[in-house]
Amino acid sequence: MSLIDALPDVSNASDFTLLEGLYQLTVTGHTDAWEFEKLNNAVYERLMSTYSGSEHAGVHAVHSLVD
Secondary structure (H helix, E strand, O other): OOOOOOOOOHHHOOHHHHHHHHHHHHHOOOOOOHHHHHHHHHHHHHHHHHHOOOOOOOHHHHHHHHO
């Protein structure tokens, strides 16, 4: 069972859990899997909601590295 299976709704997951899941999928080389995309999108959305409109909005650069 993967970490994603344990998280039916990533919107309720903690930031730490999302980042840990993203890290684990990266380390194991599963960056082409749907789980990675789902976690990546959830992390990106949280970053954007936190930093959008601020001078620290370098999140676009982070997201573009994954694309």
